[in-house]
Amino acid sequence: xxxxxxxxxxxxxxxxxxxxxxxxxxxxxxxxxxxxxxxxxxxxxxxxxxxxxxxxxxxxxxxxxxxxxxxxxxxxxxxxxxxxxxxxxxxxxxxxxxxxxxxxxxxxxxxxxxxxxxxxxxxxxxxxxxxxxxxxxxxxxxxxxxxxxxxxxxxxxxxxxxxxxxxxxxxxxxxxxxxxxxxxxxxxxxxxxxxxxxxxxxxxxxxxxxxxxxxxxxxxxxxxxxxxxxxxxxxxxxxxxxxx
Amino acid sequence: xxxxxxxxxxxxxxxxxxxxxxxxxxxxxxxxxxxxxxxxxxxxxxxxxxxxxxxxxxxxxxxxxxxxxxxxxxxxxxxxxxxxxxxxxxxxxxxxxxxxxxxxxxxxxxxxxxxxxxxxxxxxxxxxxxxxxxxxxxxxxxxxxxxxxxxxxxxxxxxxxxxxxxxxxxxxxxxxxxxxxxxxxxxxxxxxxxxxxxxxxxxxxxxxxxxxxxxxxxxxxxxxxxxxxxxxxxxxxxxxxxxxxxxxxxxxxxxxxxxxxxxxxxxxxxxxxxxxxxxxxxxxxxxxxxxxxxxxxxxxxxxxxxxxxxxxxxxxxxxxxxxxxxxxxxxxxxxxxxxxxxxxxxxxxxxxxxxxxxxxxxxxxxxxxxxxxxxxxxxxxxxxxxxxxxxxxxxxxxxxxxxxxxxxxxxxxxxxxxxxxxxxxxxxxxxxxxxxxxxxxxxxxxxxxxxxxxxxxxxxxxxxxxxxxxxxxxxxxxxxxxxxxxxxxxxxxxxxxxxxxxxxxxxxxxxxxxxxxxxxxxxxxxxxxxxxxxxxxxxxxxxxxxxxxxxxxxxxxxxxxxxxxxxxxxxxxxxxxxxxxxxxxxxxxxxxxxxxxx
Numbered sequence: 001x002x003x004x005x006x007x008x009x010x011x012x013x014x015x016x017x018x019x020x021x022x023x024x025x026x027x028x029x030x031x032x033x034x035x036x037x038x039x040x041x042x043x044x045x046x047x048x049x050x051x052x053x054x055x056x057x058x059x060x061x062x063x064x065x066x067x068x069x070x071x072x073x074x075x076x077x078x079x080x081x082x083x084x085x086x087x088x089x090x091x092x093x094x095x096x097x098x099x100x101x102x103x104x105x106x107x108x109x110x111x112x113x114x115x116x117x118x119x120x121x122x123x124x125x126x127x128x129x130x131x132x133x134x135x136x137x138x139x140x141x142x143x144x145x146x147x148x149x150x151x152x153x154x155x156x157x158x159x160x161x162x163x164x165x166x167x168x169x170x171x172x173x174x175x176x177x178x179x180x181x182x183x184x185x186x187x188x189x190x191x192x193x194x195x196x197x198x199x200x201x202x203x204x205x206x207x208x209x210x211x212x213x214x215x216x217x218x219x220x221x222x223x224x225x226x227x228x229x230x231x232x233x234x235x236x237x238x239x240x241x242x243x244x
Numbered sequence: 245x246x247x248x249x250x251x252x253x254x255x256x257x258x259x260x261x262x263x264x265x266x267x268x269x270x271x272x273x274x275x276x277x278x279x280x281x282x283x284x285x286x287x288x289x290x291x292x293x294x295x296x297x298x299x300x301x302x303x304x305x306x307x308x309x310x311x312x313x314x315x316x317x318x319x320x321x322x323x324x325x326x327x328x329x330x331x332x333x334x335x336x337x338x339x340x341x342x343x344x345x346x347x348x349x350x351x352x353x354x355x356x357x358x359x360x361x362x363x364x365x366x367x368x369x370x371x372x373x374x375x376x377x378x379x380x381x382x383x384x385x386x387x388x389x390x391x392x393x394x395x396x397x398x399x400x401x402x403x404x405x406x407x408x409x410x411x412x413x414x415x416x417x418x419x420x421x422x423x424x425x426x427x428x429x430x431x432x433x434x435x436x437x438x439x440x441x442x443x444x445x446x447x448x449x450x451x452x453x454x455x456x457x458x459x460x461x462x463x464x465x466x467x468x469x470x471x472x473x474x475x476x477x478x479x480x481x482x483x484x485x486x487x488x489x490x491x492x493x494x495x496x497x498x499x500x501x502x503x504x505x506x507x508x509x510x511x512x513x514x515x516x517x518x519x520x521x522x523x524x525x526x527x528x529x530x531x532x533x534x535x536x537x538x539x540x541x542x543x544x545x546x547x548x549x550x551x552x553x554x555x556x557x558x559x560x561x562x563x564x565x566x567x568x569x570x571x572x573x574x575x576x577x578x579x580x581x582x583x584x585x586x587x588x589x590x591x592x593x594x595x596x597x598x599x600x601x602x603x604x605x606x607x608x609x610x611x612x613x614x615x616x617x618x619x620x621x622x623x624x625x626x627x628x629x630x631x632x633x634x635x636x637x638x639x640x641x642x643x644x645x646x647x648x649x650x651x652x653x654x655x656x657x658x659x660x661x662x663x664x665x666x667x668x669x670x671x672x673x674x675x676x677x678x679x680x681x682x683x684x685x686x687x688x689x690x691x692x693x694x695x696x697x698x699x700x701x702x703x704x705x706x707x708x709x710x711x712x713x714x715x716x717x718x719x720x721x722x723x724x725x726x727x728x729x730x731x732x733x734x735x736x737x738x739x740x741x742x743x744x745x746x747x748x749x750x751x752x753x754x755x756x757x758x759x760x761x762x763x764x765x766x767x768x769x770x771x772x773x774x775x776x777x778x779x780x781x782x783x784x785x786x787x788x789x790x791x792x793x794x795x796x797x798x799x800x801x802x803x804x805x806x807x808x809x810x811x812x813x814x815x816x817x818x819x820x821x822x823x824x825x826x827x828x829x830x831x832x833x834x835x836x837x838x839x840x841x842x
């Protein structure tokens with residue numbers, strides 16, 4: 001099997017795999033927010049930026065190729081990912097202490113993982129709409145990071161409930177219904193799209209604060225540990241299905 | 245158009261019907277239909293979007309997502325006269341801001357606003373491609389160059405009297421040519437079909453040989469060898485497409501405007517040659533929305549070619565050669581100049597740039613192998629098919645063959661189009677256009693290179709100063725910080741928002757530049773500005789990768805100008821405290837007097 005060098009370690013990959021897939025298959029974590037093993041890669045959050053033969057690339061979209069030298073854990077790359085995470089924090093309105101997603105949120109866990117102690121950049125304080133019209137699902141746009149996982153999941157659900165609209169820093173998540181309200185859409189609480197959000201933008205109602213502090217997803221494990229434990233098997237399952 | 249009553253709902257339905265029957269309901273017609281509705285209703289009413297979604301069998305949210313992306317499409321009502329002033333730095337330096345203020349004052353509305361009676365709305369837009377005869381504006385899509393205060397007053401009067409734009413004085417809309425220097429491309433006589441017939445006689449192999457020998461490289465700036473692009477596309481199996489990128493949005497460039505006006509047949513023949521090589525049966529010319537006024541003449545040029553048997557079925561009487569060209573008009577989005585974003589735009593999707601690899605040449609329009617070339621590349625290819633590769637390669641440098649069209653604007657005596665041989669120095673170009681004392685030259689638009697006088701011996705060539713053709717001259721009286729801030733503004737405005745570093749980074753960069761310009765920055769802000777370079781380089785596409793260039797280049801060459809604006813106190817606040825408190829003081833009527841009473 002062909003190999004790449006990943007942080008100095010030789011790892012094998014199957015032709016057609018991206019760098020993040022090759023790493024995941026070897027239980028090696030590359031930070032990511034918009035990538036999910038069940039959906040087509042997107043390449044928008046850029047948290048998975050790695051240096052490939054000296055050039056910055058997105059590990060989730062860049063194909064692995066024989067002899068590549070991939071650097072993921074250097075201080076330079078960590079610093080880049082830290083700043084990207086801080087950018088995501090300041091462009092939205094993220095109030096972790098009062099957020100029901102706290103402890104289960106990938107953005108928050110990423111902040112901890114990268115050693116983030118402040119926002120570094122000035123806050124943008126955008127004014128964004130909250131949509132509580134759906135009986136079972138809440139859409140809090142203040143927390144959206146535009147990863148489009150809900151967009152992709154809803155397409156997989158066969159529904160197209162979510163899309164992005166606007167442009168640039170004014171990009172916003174919109175809902176496919178005549179009124180634009182979630183309550184008028186055909187989103188069902190059991191849809192994958194209602195559960196895929198890595199942050200607290202799309203949350204299921206009446207489930208908040210049920211898990212005690214100490215038992216939440218990222219209370220005792222880092223995002224890296226959770227990802228390797230939960231996402232790597234999903235990826236392996238996908239490959240097994242492919243081979244069948 | 246009001247949409248509150250049943251009668252007006254019918255009117256909206258009629259508008260959509262008309263737009264759909266005129267343009268069609270295939271994905272590549274979505275933008276045209278939305279543009280048509282915008283024109284007829286002065287915005288995109290929700291009912292219209294719903295109807296469009298049904299007609300195109302798309303989710304409503306996806307249509308909204310497309311509509312909200314483009315600068316010239318609006319989901320809120322605009323004025324019956326919808327006016328956009330170009331905010332390109334060159335237009336601004338020719339007083340466009342004062343002219344806009346004057347027009348707004350005359351018409352009693354604020355910039356960016358719609359007047360209460362919905363008669364008129366006035367806003368800014370990125371470069372309109374008229375920097376050689378600016379300042380310029382667009383009114384209902386029609387360009388008006390060479391604005392003056394008198395013209396503003398007359399325009400206000402026409403709007404108040406509700407004279408239709410089609411009845412405004414024709415001279416207001418007159419675009420001058422300013423073809424100041426002719427060379428290979430502009431000087432060689434052209435007869436429709438000569439290149440194509442020659443290529444058909446001598447075969448695909450011969451044509452590719454000639455293109456290789458010519459050394460022709462992509463004229464959009466990236467410089468990929470044209471022969472290799474066509475060859476790769478030919479070798480990839482699939483339903484091939486040919487796309488002409490006429491979305492020149494780089495501020496300060498306007499060469500395609502002239503090429504499409506006077507050399508359109510040559511451009512179309514170049515596309516047909518690409519179809520001959522690749523076997524494509526359909527081509528698209530993606531015309532930037534700002535050049536909508538060229539649409540009718542271009543369609544006439546296409547009709548003429550069909551009449552001559554140079555386009556359509558059985559080209560040149562051949563049994564198995566069919567190729568036709570459709571024109572897709574953009575709607576105000578610089579990112580569509582990025583080839584994969586352009587392809588998404590044609591496909592009726594949000595024009596986010598795609599992940600690469602795969603590249604368009606193997607996986608382009610509708611995932612089929614696609615040749616995407618610049619207007620100038622196609623025009624050059626058709627001449628090469630007539631005169632051969634050597635004829636073209638005798639001009640230029642070793643790695644940059646032929647000539648380049650420069651769009652020269654700014655502080656010089658003779659702005660216009662200059663066709664120059666590759667290898668010409670910046671100093672020589674400045675001599676041609678008659679510049680005086682200069683602060684520097686921006687080559688290749690904001691994404692290109694800021695060249696300081698000490699570097700004027702640098703050459704226009706792929707191996708030195710690569711450029712799509714924008715050449716902005718700044719006189720020594722200009723403010724470098726102001727220039728860099730306006731470029732930062734351009735990138736923040738045009739960032740598509742897909743990836744984190746560009747979406748947020750371009751806005752942070754703009755804030756920092758504004759802070760410096762206003763005199764509130766400290767040395768730490770300069771460091772912060774420099775550190776954005778690495779972040780922007782992690783962006784998804786070329787827009788983000790180059791968004792730091794104007795800041796980086798001006799910082800390198802003019803550190804003194806930046807230093808002079810900084811506050812030197814270590815612990816000074818990064819803002820004007822009194823200014824920030826002003827609103828609260830006005831509201832409370834307390835102007836700090838209470839502090840003095842303590």
